[in-house]
Amino acid sequence: xxxxLGFAILxxxxxxxxxxxxxxxxxxxxxxxxxxARHSQIHAELQKLLAAGFVGYEARQGPGPQGKKxxxxxxxxxxxxxxxxxxxxxxxxxxxxxxxxxxxxWVAGPAEIRQMFADQLAAHEARxxxxxxxxxxxxxxxxxGDPRFGNYAALRxxxxxxxxxxxxxxxxxxxxxxxxxxSWEAAKPSEP
Amino acid sequence: xxxxLGFAILxxxxxxxxxxxxxxxxxxxxxxxxxxARHSQIHAELQKLLAAGFVGYEARQGPGPQGKKxxxxxxxxxxxxxxxxxxxxxxxxxxxxxxxxxxxxWVAGPAEIRQMFADQLAAHEARxxxxxxxxxxxxxxxxxGDPRFGNYAALRxxxxxxxxxxxxxxxxxxxxxxxxxxSWEAAKPSEP
DNA sequence: CGCCACTATGTCACAACTGACATAGTGGCG
DNA sequence: CGCCACTATGTCAGTTGTGACATAGTGGCG
Numbered sequence: 001x002x003x004x005l006g007f008a009i010l011x012x013x014x015x016x017x018x019x020x021x022x023x024x025x026x027x028x029x030x031x032x033x034x035x036x037a038r039h040s041q042i043h044a045e046l047q048k049l050l051a052a053g054f055v056g057y058e059a060r061q062g063p064g065p066q067g068k069k070x071x072x073x074x075x076x077x078x079x080x081x082x083x084x085x086x087x088x089x090x091x092x093x094x095x096x097x098x099x100x101x102x103x104x105x106w107v108a109g110p111a112e113i114r115q116m117f118a119d120q121l122a123a124h125e126a127r128x129x130x131x132x133x134x135x136x137x138x139x140x141x142x143x144x145g146d147p148r149f150g151n152y153a154a155l156r157x158x159x160x161x162x163x164x165x166x167x168x169x170x171x172x173x174x175x176x177x178x179x180x181x182x183s184w185e186a187a188k189p190s191e192p
Numbered sequence: 193x194x195x196x197l198g199f200a201i202l203x204x205x206x207x208x209x210x211x212x213x214x215x216x217x218x219x220x221x222x223x224x225x226x227x228x229a230r231h232s233q234i235h236a237e238l239q240k241l242l243a244a245g246f247v248g249y250e251a252r253q254g255p256g257p258q259g260k261k262x263x264x265x266x267x268x269x270x271x272x273x274x275x276x277x278x279x280x281x282x283x284x285x286x287x288x289x290x291x292x293x294x295x296x297x298w299v300a301g302p303a304e305i306r307q308m309f310a311d312q313l314a315a316h317e318a319r320x321x322x323x324x325x326x327x328x329x330x331x332x333x334x335x336x337g338d339p340r341f342g343n344y345a346a347l348r349x350x351x352x353x354x355x356x357x358x359x360x361x362x363x364x365x366x367x368x369x370x371x372x373x374x375s376w377e378a379a380k381p382s383e384p
Numbered sequence: 385c386g387c388c389a390c391t392a393t394g395t396c397a398c399a400a401c402t403g404a405c406a407t408a409g410t411g412g413c414g
Numbered sequence: 415c416g417c418c419a420c421t422a423t424g425t426c427a428g429t430t431g432t433g434a435c436a437t438a439g440t441g442g443c444g
Contacts, residue, residue, distance in 0.1 A: 011296035
């Protein structure tokens with residue numbers, strides 16, 4: 001019934017009451033690593049959660065034509081979240097444009113592909129440094145039962161992911177460098 | 193103009209002519225790691241590629257009410273693919289249900305979460321073994337310019353991914369085991 | 385000869401998601 | 415006082431993707 005986005009919202013609200021805008025902000029910054037949504041989608045989903053009785057809200061004065069609405073999880077919502085959390089995740093298809101490009105990369109020139117991977121590597125290293133800095137701020141992992149455990153565990157996953165990605169980029173760059181050096185060039189037919 | 197799925201199809205067809213069914217099969221088995229699509233979507237996308245002049249087909253006799261259509265990439269399609277391949281990939285949002293569940297895991301019991309991760313670990317280890325077996329079949333990496341280079345590079349990424357995932361699962365299980373041992377249980381209020 | 389699995393193409397309703405547009409209050413800067 | 419950035423909610427058209435339904439030829443097994 002409730003979509004995954006609905007549970008993502010419940011997971012945010014379980015940490016404390018929030019406006020739709022706050023949820024959208026959370027989806028941009030710390031949660032963006034594993035789930036994202038635009039505010040347009042969030043407002044629509046909040047209507048569904050409201051209809052299902054999983055969230056409630058309190059209208060307060062604030063900016064915008066309609067003031068602000070501070071949402072909170074209801075007892076039913078909390079129960080639904082708890083049940084969903086322990087259900088095995090359904091296999092979502094990975095959709096990775098970079099790997100797809102790599103799969104088709106043989107149609108292009110190695111130098112261009114190499115440049116693309118150099119850029120990707122830089123991006124991954126930057127994000128890795130950012131995550132590691134964030135991890136150091138937390139220090140040692142919070143205990144299970146603390147909401148921050150969720151944040152820390154997700155961050156840990158993110159760090160592992162960036163490391164794996166960076167390593168793969170480096171391997172690709174190595175492979176492509178081999179294709180670019182003279183001994184390899186001489187072995188294939190080229191312009192005289 | 194052309195969607196990413198369109199390029200995924202072109203990437204498959206660049207390896208040789210295929211029917212829509214063949215493309216769907218390819219999307220289930222080797223490409224599924226980084227892109228998936230149902231046959232319904234593939235047939236629709238092929239119509240768009242046809243209209244764009246990126247693919248052509250040859251009608252042949254075969255099963256089904258309409259016979260079979262063997263598709264191939266045109267010169268324009270080949271050029272479009274070559275251009276797309278070297279464009280920097282746009283950041284696609286990662287949508288990872290397991291990490292989302294982990295983010296919300298503190299609302300549930302550690303034992304249940306631990307079980308979920310044990311199952312995930314088993315799945316990742318199985319897939320890793322499968323990929324590694326496949327990698328051994330190929331042997332040493334094909335040179336750039338060979339279509340099999342794309343397959344090998346993607347497989348290499350898959351192996352790295354499964355290793356990273358398995359490692360993260362193991363870390364989570366360790367963390368949860370700590371939460372489950374008596375010294376930790378004694379420190380929190382529980383039933384007498 | 386009937387049944388099933390596989391090959392093969394297609395439609396359709398629906399759900400999920402995106403990007404642009406629309407509206408409006410608050411607080412800070414020059 | 416005007417302008418801008420930020421907070422805040424919402425609509426809407428359009429694209430992408432899913433799952434079910436529909437149709438039909440071939441080859442193998444019992």
